[in-house]
Amino acid sequence: MTSQPEGTAVQAPAAVAPSGRRGRRSADIGTLVSRAREGDARSVARLISLVEDASPLLREVAAALAPHTGRARVLGLTGPPGVGKSTTTTALVRAFRQAGQRVGVLAVDPSSPFSGGALLGDRVRMQDHAGDRGVYIRSMASRGHLGGLAWATPQAMRVLDAAGCDVVLVETVGVGQSELEVASLADTTLVLLAPGMGDGIQAAKAGILEVADVFVVNKADRDGADTTVRDLRAMLSLGGRHTEAGAWRPPIVKTVASRDTDNGVDDVLARLAEHGEWLDSSGEGRRRRVERAAREVEAIAVAGLRERMGDVSGSAALGALAEQVVAGETDPYRAADQLIAQL
């Protein structure tokens, strides 16, 4: 979630549906949500499209979803390009399915034309062909505005949550800001690194050390995996949030996600389960969710204020206040207060 929304998508939450056909549309949204809750993939897809396209019906969608949300566990996966996020996601989906869980996947790819999300979709849809309705996969397209994407992702998560997913996996390419965003969306954040990726360790230094709940050193079939693990351990021992008393100490797991068996994914699942228990027992899980909601409300409110401020710029009221400032009758601060009071 970005705190600086921009572009058309983020203005949409403040938009109000045209009143004329509201009744009929509300009924449609209610039907869509009911069908999505029954596991109808097409209804889930339509709801996500509505939120992704920042449809004017967003408010109705959000209101209809709200009573059915709050159950899903959100797992964020982030890390440098090519580290194996999609492969790991696929392996995790398989494991969660084997455990009887319903899984939603959002592949958030703000830039790459070689979307790992698309690849992943193809791979897991093979299971869909076998009749598995327990997996829903969606690639979130950027449509050119990052802020919009960051904003649309929590809405899409909510759709999957309401649709009965036990687990929602969110894959984001770690390109700086985005891994912090994914961390703010997730209950548990997995940071993936691979041997020989100097970049990965640099990125870790730059901040993902703080956001990681579980480190995954993938491509452990390659030389240097143990060195990467050692480097990470050394860095973690230097201090930070996780060294405080009672804090969660992020474990490091080695994986070979591209292998079907003996790939370390069971270890990842075990660490995820432990982290889930810690989130519950420490109260941190609740705290994260409240924080997440607060940021979301804030972003929508700020977007709404900006939209209203947009109406103000060039208005007669602003013109009159500007005249008073020029004439020395008031100062810009008082004028701004008056303007805000008029909103």
Ligand SMILES: Nc1nc2c(ncn2[C@@H]2O[C@H](COP(=O)(O)OP(=O)(O)OP(=O)(O)O)[C@@H](O)[C@H]2O)c(=O)[nH]1
């Ligand atoms: N040797 C080896 N290759 C792997 C492993 N995991 C993934 N790969 C390969 O690494 C490449 C990139 O994997 P992806 O899962 O697409 O990586 P990603 O992090 O999702 O990539 P982006 O979404 O483009 O950032 C693919 O060719 C995978 O087959 C592994 O454990 N060992």
Ligand SMILES: [Mg+2]
């Ligand atoms: Mg990918």
